[in-house]
Amino acid sequence: MLSRAATLRGQKLSEFVLDSARRQAEETILDQRIFFLDTDAHEKFLDLLDAPNKPAEELRARMARMPVWGR
Structure with a gap:
């Protein structure tokens, strides 16, 4: 099967086996969803989760604009 593939x-x-x-x-590394942290x-x-950054004024202005495709 491997040879055919x-x-x-x-x-x-x-090459096929290594690739x-x-x-x-x-995929295994990217799928890792558990991570461990020390107390600090x-x-x-x-x-950081409790106090996310506020959107910048530039982002607010862009989000308020009418999109080109919506005109």
């Missing part, structure tokens, strides 16, 4: 992609078997393993590793970092994180 590699052939379909125009790759050597070793597939790399993509799986990236956890408190800072909670403070």
Whole structure:
């Protein structure tokens, strides 16, 4: 099955296997949703969640404009 898939992609078997393993590793890392913080970092994180930045005036002005496609 692996050889056939590699052939379909125009790759050597070793290239196919390494590419597939790399993509799986990236997906695994990017899918990580659990992270651990020490007590100080956890408190800072909670403070940031409790007091998000206010939108800049430029953003407010852009959001208030009529979009080009809505005219």
